[in-house]
Amino acid sequence: MPVSWLILILAALTLGGYIAGRARARASVQGDVRRLHSLPSYYGYNVALFALVPALAVLALWLLAQPMLIDARVSGMIPDTLIPEGSNQSLVMSDVRRVADGLELAVSSGAMSADEVAALDADATDIRARLGEMGVALGSDVRPEVLEAAQAYRAMSSTGTLWMTGVVLVLALAGLAWSYSRTHSEFRARNVVERGVLTLLILAASIAILTTVGIVLSMLFETINFFSLHDWKDFFLGATWAPNFRGDSELSILPLLWGTLYISLIALIVAVPIGLFAAIYLSEYASKPVRAFAKPLLEILAGIPTIVYGLFALLTVGPLLVDIFGRGEEGLLGLNWMSGATSVLTAGVVMGIMLIPFVSSLSDDIINSVPQSMRDGSLGLGATKSETVRQVVMPAALPGIVGAILLAASRAIGETMIVVMGAGAIAKFSLNPLESMTTITTRIVSQLTGDTDFASPETLVAFALGLTLFVLTLGLNILALYIVRKYREQYE
Known part of the structure; x- marks a missing residue:
């Protein structure tokens, strides 16, 4: 049947x-x-x-x-x-x-x-x-x-x-x-039914925890298999990423980690000021009709698929940056610093645009949580609106805003499609944001694409990269939640 x-x-x-x-x-x-x-x-x-x-x-x-x-x-x-x-x-x-x-x-x-x-x-x-x-x-x-x-x-x-x-x-x-x-x-049917429903709710809540444990264990076992085939010193302390599937690969995470953090840093440089200023305007200066229109419109950015952002980076932002910083005398500034559309700056700018609603929405909620009595007291003492925002509201909301920024950073570190299409695929150390680089998530996709043999270190390294990325983002999330919780205990 x-x-x-x-x-x-x-x-x-x-x-x-x-x-x-x-x-x-x-x-x-x-x-x-x-x-x-x-x-x-x-x-x-x-x-x-x-x-x-x-x-x-x-x-x-x-x-x-x-x-x-x-x-x-x-x-x-x-x-x-x-x-x-x-x-x-x-x-x-x-x-x-x-x-x-x-x-x-x-x-x-x-x-x-x-x-x-x-x-x-x-x-x-x-x-x-x-x-x-x-x-x-x-x-x-x-x-x-x-x-x-x-x-x-x-x-x-x-x-x-x-x-x-x-x-x-x-x-x-x-x-x-x-x-x-x-x-x-x-x-006593009601008692039995309510206990049964409570059991089902507990089971449903446990599924998320058990799923997380299962994901971690599955990655951990494959990571152990990887380190049984490849030296951990090369993975954590090496300087070269060069998988070749011939048994003499150099599989260091450091170039990938550098690219990941560099692109995430540029994304935060773009997203934090714009998102924070938007949150301040919406919570402190905007009228109710403007806020009711602007806030949902801003949060639409969070619902756009990341593949669309990747296409935007590849077809619009990348060529625009090439016109500005590349092509020698034909460029807008007459420079020849950028040879292709894929670069750290391309991926970082587009990722920053994607993160704007994360920063603005979380910061807006945190700023609105600051007690109105603090604003009234500041205004009653003769402070202007801008002085109240700068010297009273923002210091009070700062711990929560820092938590929101850390959550946005963990979101940036785990992004894949924008980096695949906008940053390139070269693993190296460089401070030049106009060069192509790659990230941990991009390499995970690359190592697990195609006809893979899960007995080789070149494939198993994807699980070691994933576990490292998981630990990194988990640490940022825990730190952000700790800061936000401390803020709430202080002002609620």
Whole structure:
């Protein structure tokens, strides 16, 4: 049975359980709902929860575990001679899954029966042609060993799906029947439902934490594999980034880290003054109609996809900077300092434009949080509006503004598309903002693009770079949250 059908059946059982539980509660008091401990709807919710939640949890776990268990069993059927030299077993398993999906499609469409699939000759010399005659379209010839493994894969999947359907339906019916039998006038349905909802909320809140832990652990394990193949001293203390996939690569993070911090610094130089001045104007000087129009318009910048900013950097800002600083006598200033449109300055300026709404929105909220009594006291002592903003409001809001700037910095450090299209791909140390450089995120994308072998340090280095970037941005976020929290404790 398809999973979509199973979910529809669970939804129908849930709806039926709600209606039945509500009706049974009313019937237990002959329609006088005042004699019930809880509202009738709570009795319906109780039956619906016990019919849906356990069955849905088992379904989700089964769908996650079944492919991994089947892959582990079927992979043992593949001989080592079938694995191409320099490759790994995952490529052969992808062929096995592809053939198994084709066989399952043929069975579901009626082109083949399950017995015909099981009876296919694994020793045939032209399996692809035989399957094609029966309605299974495959892109290449299939080895007999692959067909045998695919047959086993399809059989295990079918058996597992059958068992999953039975277990989930039995669990849903059992939960429905048990909760329905407990429905009577004295049953504290509201307490049970509220505890159940609280458990679901805690579980939902835990998913984000568990996901973060899972991401960190997955990156950590691959980083350990990388450092088992590559010297950590070269990674942290070297001066050259030169992967060549020949075993003699120099994989130092320092040139990438320099490019990342340099571009982020230029972005902050652009974003912080503009965003901060915009926040001061919107919070202290703008009228309500102007603020109601300007603030949403400014925050539209935050909703523009970063790939659009990348195209803007590549097609508009980069050529404009070349016209100003490059092309010798043909340039606007007669200089010849910039040879191409990709540079640190190109990416930094565009990234700064992207960060303006982050700085302005956060700073505006922080400035508005400064108590009005401080402004009134300053104005009452004879200070002007500008003096009040400069000497009272801004010092009071400074810790929160610093936190907002650090959050914007962490956003800049993790940016990818603008850097890919605007900064270039050269890893080096340089103070010239008109030269091309690259960042950590760009190299992560580059190292994991294409036909990668996860047994080489040139690929595994992407996980070491990612973990380093994660630690860097996490530290900035923790520092920003600490500063903002300290500010709130002082003025709330």
